[in-house]
Amino acid sequence: MLTAMHKQLLNDYQQDFPLSPTPYQDIASSLGVTEEDVLLAFNELADEHFISRIGSIIVPNHIGVSTLVAMAVPVEQLQSIADIVSRYPEVNHNYERENRFNLWFVMIAKDDEYLQSVIETIETESGFNAMQLPLLADYFINLGFEMDFDD
Amino acid sequence: MNIDKIDRQIITATQAGLPLTPQPYQTIANALGLSAEMVMQRMMVMQDQGVIRRIGAVPNHYRLGYKFNGMTVWNIADEYINEMGGRIGQLDFVSHCYHRPRHLPEWPYNLFAMVHSKSEAGVKEQQGMIAELLGGYNLGQDVLYSTRILKKTGLRIGR
Numbered sequence: 232m233l234t235a236m237h238k239q240l241l242n243d244y245q246q247d248f249p250l251s252p253t254p255y256q257d258i259a260s261s262l263g264v265t266e267e268d269v270l271l272a273f274n275e276l277a278d279e280h281f282i283s284r285i286g287s288i289i290v291p292n293h294i295g296v297s298t299l300v301a302m303a304v305p306v307e308q309l310q311s312i313a314d315i316v317s318r319y320p321e322v323n324h325n326y327e328r329e330n331r332f333n334l335w336f337v338m339i340a341k342d343d344e345y346l347q348s349v350i351e352t353i354e355t356e357s358g359f360n361a362m363q364l365p366l367l368a369d370y371f372i373n374l375g376f377e378m379d380f381d382d
Numbered sequence: 383m384n385i386d387k388i389d390r391q392i393i394t395a396t397q398a399g400l401p402l403t404p405q406p407y408q409t410i411a412n413a414l415g416l417s418a419e420m421v422m423q424r425m426m427v428m429q430d431q432g433v434i435r436r437i438g439a440v441p442n443h444y445r446l447g448y449k450f451n452g453m454t455v456w457n458i459a460d461e462y463i464n465e466m467g468g469r470i471g472q473l474d475f476v477s478h479c480y481h482r483p484r485h486l487p488e489w490p491y492n493l494f495a496m497v498h499s500k501s502e503a504g505v506k507e508q509q510g511m512i513a514e515l516l517g518g519y520n521l522g523q524d525v526l527y528s529t530r531i532l533k534k535t536g537l538r539i540g541r
Contacts, residue, residue, distance in 0.1 A: 241446075246436035250422050250429075252405055266404060273439070274402055281446055282439045284399030287425065293385070293433045294393060299482065301489070317533040325533035328453065328526040332489070335453075335526075336533070362489060368464065368481035370471030371435065 236272050291366055296346050297339040298365040301332040312357045321349050392424055448498040452505035455491035457522035466519050470495050475508050490522055
């Protein structure tokens, strides 16, 4: 399972991954291990899907226009409506949630005009109203989610 | 702030994931026909200007045992939304905290805080801690659990 190094990499490198020619070597130096150790540990974390990737995380709405959308769909139609919604490449997350609004998805498009046209198409095709909840403000202060590995 | 075509290419390449090679920025640069210095320099500028929030490992909460994610939603008077959002966003169990519009009458909530826990009771406890912090500024609340992931792909830019 997770070794001490896995846990340290998970908690310490959700941000501030070095922007240097040899970032894995830099991490290795600060942890007192070898570059091979760090690369192996990250490979293991990725192979086991403990991390989805090491990458840059973009502040929303800097590239394209996005919105959260919610739909209230009868339970027996949820799967078929979800399939319709998921087919659109502009939809990148689609969740079922326990609520009257039970279908929640995030859409992104190059501009608002195009986004609105796709949402209208989805409403027409599904027969349900799409409640748009675009981001008005982002209260991001937290520097990474602290993992609790004790239990 | 304006980002150009090269910045967009760098974002697309780096958010998909840095390669696990000794010189990952060089690998990205080679693929884009740029120098590693230019890739790093532009990423630094985009970070300073708030386009890139952070560079790092993206944990899979579910796989790590945080199997319960709750979307807590709150109704906060508009004049206090920024102050309250700022406080909630600082909590270490909150991964995202956003102000979104209400849709009255069916949707009265304007503050969204995503919390993660290893149990449903844990989510309830976190919801209680947020409620306590909000005190009298909290005019209504709910929590929505995700029961199924129907689609999840990386960020993609539509036409």
